[in-house]
Amino acid sequence: MERSQTWPAVVFDIGGVLTTSEGGVPELSRMIGVEPERFSGPYWEHRLDYDRGSLPTEYWPKVARDLGLEWSDEELARIDLFDARRWSQIAPGRLEILTALQRGGVTTALLSNAPASMARIVKAADWSAGFDERFFSCDLGLIKPEAKIYEVVEERLGAQLVFFDDRPPNIEAARARGWQAHLWTTPEACREVLDGLGLPTP
Template identity: 75%
Template sequence: MERSPARPAVVFDIGGVLTTSEGGVPELSRMIGVEPERFAVPYWDHRPPYDEGSAPGEYWALVAADLGLEWSAEEIERIDLFDARRWSEPAPGRVELLTTLHDAGVTTALLSNAPSSMARVVKESAWSARFDRRIFSCDLGLIKPDPKIYRAVEEALDRPGPELVFFDDRPPNVRAALELGWQAHLFTTQEACQDVLFALGLGQQAGA
């Protein structure tokens, strides 16, 4: 007997999808007295190893050095916690969206390129408790768009790619998921996301 198609599970990125796209960069740049454009360069250049699991002190020391600054351990701890919390605050309407899916019995997961400090804050938050699985790059030593991190999600949810609906704000991450057969979508607005979910019989249509 052929296996009937399962109800899709929904996988969300965090930054730029569930939270705002800029995270704490503008506020952090003001905190340390550096122009946002100048601060953003080392912030993003050194981010991949940090998302893979390197220590906060190592990451922020590299950022500071590129800016010609030097921060104490206490300053780094303060900056890192602020950064983690800003990336972890849901944008307006997102908690309601997650609640709708949760109440409808839809399986959901997080898949985020995130350092250990951000992962910890998210895991401690009430809103993330709605997810069936929370998968962070720092815990695996892998970052999107590495195919291995998508395979880890499939294994965690015990589902093949075609049964996974994925929302991410970065085209390379979406393309990688599509290549593995996922139903992947570039996140633009919550309304567009809800329309996709509604069309699949999941969630609620925008404006309904």
């Protein structure tokens, strides 16, 4: 369907918005055999560089070192694939929202801090095929909440943007650029926002 020139484009984060990401850390820690509280610190401490485009062979050894562990190349690849795959399953209630927007002619986009392995999994997922644009930090060498990554989205989509993200700093950065940015809570709350803007909803 031809995209509307009057409606704003709607931009979604992935983890914690379209997919449920936070539960993956306990699952991954159990797989590795480390307590979630101990695993979470190293996992997130080095994540921004990984999201910006560093290699899994750079990221995971840092996590292992901080945990006092060593992983073989095979173990590293298995851990990275497990971590990436947990982002590929869209959470309940999200697909209906995306389908209504896309069938209604609204421009939709993804904007995610994501390493290359995650981006590859998401790009291959059926639910992501309908987006007009998919912006991944690893592809751009930029991460939220840096202003430049929002500027790239604006250049591609235009100035009228509605944005859903689960992290307040990312929301604040988007609002500073004039986006209609909303902290993600539930699909129902998202539909209320979209209804209020006159956009198609399920």
